[in-house]
Every structure is written in structure tokens, then in C-alpha cells.
Amino acid sequence: MADGSAFPPAVRTTCPYCGVGCGVSARAPSPNEGRELAVSGDATHPANLGRLCSKGTALGATVGLEGRLLEPMIGKRTVDWSTAIQHVANGFRKAIAEHGPDSVAFYVSGQLLTEDYYAANKLMKGFIGSGNIDTNSRLCMASAVAAHKQAFGADLVPGCYEDLELADLAVFARQFATMTASGMSLLRSLAILEEQTSSAPLKKALGEVRADVSGGVSLSSSMAKHDRVFPRLMIAMIRLT
Numbered sequence: 547m548a549d550g551s552a553f554p555p556a557v558r559t560t561c562p563y564c565g566v567g568c569g570v571s572a573r574a575p576s577p578n579e580g581r582e583l584a585v586s587g588d589a590t591h592p593a594n595l596g597r598l599c600s601k602g603t604a605l606g607a608t609v610g611l612e613g614r615l616l617e618p619m620i621g622k623r624t625v626d627w628s629t630a631i632q633h634v635a636n637g638f639r640k641a642i643a644e645h646g647p648d649s650v651a652f653y654v655s656g657q658l659l660t661e662d663y664y665a666a667n668k669l670m671k672g673f674i675g676s677g678n679i680d681t682n683s684r685l686c687m688a689s690a691v692a693a694h695k696q697a698f699g700a701d702l703v704p705g706c707y708e709d710l711e712l713a714d715l716a717v718f719a720r721q722f723a724t725m726t727a728s729g730m731s732l733l734r735s736l737a738i739l740e741e742q743t744s745s746a747p748l749k750k751a752l753g754e755v756r757a758d759v760s761g762g763v764s765l766s767s768s769m770a771k772h773d774r775v776f777p778r779l780m781i782a783m784i785r786l787t
């Protein structure tokens with residue numbers, strides 16, 4: 547390198563996975579570190595102050611060409627793109643001829659661009675003639691969006707890291723959408739939160755929210771009544787999948 551060091555310096559960049567936008571410090575590996583990029587959280591970045599979740603922490607392992615499929619293959623045979631595309635088209639054509647359009651389906655990446663989704667939907671719905679197309683976006687985010695809208699009235703991130711540090715009680719659970727879709731489960735959750743919290747104002751608010759919800763008031767409307775403890779209520783209700 548120009549400065550006499552053997553390897554490029556670390557660069558400050560951003561984790562590409564989600565909207566939190568954590569700061570990342572990335573450095574090319576030395577020969578005895580293997581192929582992985584050395585990745586760590588950027589301690590000076592305001593979004594994460596040096597912390598990374600498991601996805602961001604594993605970013606280094608996604609870099610490098612070893613083990614990647616770089617050319618089309620049919621079985622163990624490397625083929626050119628025309629041959630590969632023809633092979634796939636023949637397979638679809640045969641299945642559709644024998645069993646109809648609904649015998650095929652696309653399960654598409656959640657990380658395509660809008661134009662890619664358009665093309666894939668057009669191919670399946672417009673040309674093949676089936677509605678059998680879905681993406682992993684539904685599993686990844688749609689349930690969280692539905693839960694956030696039901697719980698908070700909007701699809702929003704309900705807190706930040708600092709909220710968690712300041713909260714009296716934070717509950718992390720799976721499948722919030724399923725829980726909030728069931729009134730009984732939601733009431734049970736509220737009762738548990740109420741029992742666990744040591745904060746008297748929060749306990750009182752949770753009791754009132756629980757009474758409201760059992761009387762048919764929506765969770766978001768009831769929570770909105772509690773201005774003074776609303777942030778803490780929000781934190782108490784955080785559910786991460």
C-alpha cells in the first residue's frame with residue numbers, strides 16, 4: 547500500500563441488511579485470516595455505537611467467491627446460459643403441459659428490486675397463467691408490519707436502543723402477529739406485563755389498557771390515552787421476531 551502497510555486500512559461503511567443502518571468497520575483479511583472480511587461494529591456510529599446484531603456480525607462470511615455458484619450448472623455439468631435457460635423452460639413447459647399452470651410456482655427472494663418483482667410477477671401471472679408467486683418478504687416483514695399496525699396504529703419502529711436501556715421492563719417474544727391476532731393471547735400478555743413490572747405508574751397503565759382491550763377498545767387507542775407512560779408502554783409491548 548502507499549503508506550507501506552501490507553493491507554488496505556479498515557473502511558467505515560453501513561450494514562446493508564436492515565433499516566437500522568448500523569455502522570460497520572470492514573478490513574480486508576491478512577493471508578492467515580482466511581477469506582473472511584474482518585467486520586466489527588463502528589463504535590463512533592450513532593445508530594449502533596459499535597454493536598451489531600447476528601446478521602451484521604456475520605457480514606464478513608458473505609464476502610469472497612469461494613464456494614459460490616459462478617456459472618450455470620445442470621447437475622455437475624457447467625453449461626452456458628442459453629443451455630441453462632432452455633433447460634429450465636423445458637421443465638416448466640413439460641409440467642404445465644401435463645398438469646396445468648398451477649403445477650408450477652415461484653418462491654422469490656425478498657431482496658429483489660421493484661423492477662425484478664414486476665418481471666417475475668408478469669412472467670408467472672401474465673405468461674404462465676398462475677398466481678403461484680410469493681416472496682420471503684411475507685415471512686420476513688409482513689407479519690411484523692401487521693402487528694405494528696394493530697398494536698401501534700402504524701408500521702413503525704417502536705423504540706430505539708436507548709429506550710431499551712432506560713425501560714423498566716422489556717419483553718421480547720416471537721410471533722407478535724399471532725399473539726395480537728388473538729384477543730385472549732393479548733390480554734394474557736398484558737396481564738403478565740402488569741404482574742412483572744415494578745413501576746407503579748406502568749403497572750396502573752397496563753391494568754387500564756388491559757381493561758380497555760377486554761372491553762373492545764383497540765390497543766393503540768388505549769395506549770394513546772397514557773401520555774405520561776406511553777414510551778414505557780411502547781417498550782413494554784415491544785415484540786421482536
Ligand code: SF4
Pocket residue numbers: 561562563564565566567568594597598599600601602603
Ligand atoms: S447489524 Fe443488524 S440491526 Fe444493524 S443494520 Fe445490520 S441487520 Fe440491521
